[in-house]
Amino acid sequence: MxxxxxxxxxxxxxxxxxxxxxxxxxxxxxxxxxxxxxxxxxxxxxxxxxxxxxxxxxxxxxxxxxxxxxxxxxxxxxxxxxxxxxxxLSLPETLTNVLKCKNPRCITSIEQELPQVFKIVDRSKAQYRCIYCDTVVKGEELN
Incomplete structure (x- = not known):
């Protein structure tokens, strides 16, 4: 081809x-x-x-x-x-509006205009943590 x-x-x-x-x-x-x-x-x-x-x-x-x-x-x-x-490229330190917090008690579930912000916690596992409620997102859980 x-x-x-x-x-x-x-x-x-x-x-x-x-x-x-x-x-x-x-x-x-x-x-x-x-x-x-x-x-x-x-x-x-x-x-x-x-x-x-x-x-x-x-x-x-x-x-x-x-x-x-x-x-x-x-x-x-x-x-x-x-x-x-x-x-x-490499894994970014912060992801904004790329991931969505799965925690129903997170402020982003109530205040939907808030940005979904996650910080990296483990590069080897590509794990990110919500800055508002500390919920961890693993792998490729994109919006």
């Missing part, structure tokens, strides 16, 4: 195989008017298999969501067919 490069936009590379659809969903790429290519299960010398997402538009993407979904993702910004910037 051959997928052409993009002239201007963003390439999300080194996505763990099978997570490209999650990236597509949580970045709301279905709402874009530009071209988006999802390439799944590409051969990778380092990862074995990986996914790639190519977006032919320069947009402001939520790096916290990407870092939470898959901390190994690299974000490549493309201008005139050349990479002008590369960012390597």
């Amino acid at each position: 051959n997928v052409d490069g993009i002239e201007n936009g963003i390439v999300l590379d080194h996505i763990t195989a099978g997570k490209a659809m999650m990236v597509y969903k949580y970045l709301h790429l279905n709402k874009l008017g530009s071209q988006v290519a999802l390439i799944q299960n590409c051969t990778s010398h380092v990862m074995g298999k990986k996914d790639i997402v190519k977006i032919s538009e320069d947009l402001d993407i939520d790096l916290d969501v990407l870092g939470y979904i898959d901390p190994g993702i690299t974000v490549n910004y493309i201008k005139n067919g050349k990479r002008v910037e590369k960012k390597t």
Whole structure:
């Protein structure tokens, strides 16, 4: 299979195989008017298999969501067919409005205009704690 490069936009590379659809969903790429290519299960010398997402538009993407979904993702910004910037992501220290507190007694259940804010407590398990009620969220429990 051959997928052409993009002239201007963003390439999300080194996505763990099978997570490209999650990236597509949580970045709301279905709402874009530009071209988006999802390439799944590409051969990778380092990862074995990986996914790639190519977006032919320069947009402001939520790096916290990407870092939470898959901390190994690299974000490549493309201008005139050349990479002008590369960012390597990691788990963010704080997540705002990415996770939702499951505790029915949390203030965010009552005061719904409050932001859902979580701080990391365990990087090895990707665990975050609600700053309001201390409820722990594990793994990929996205909104």
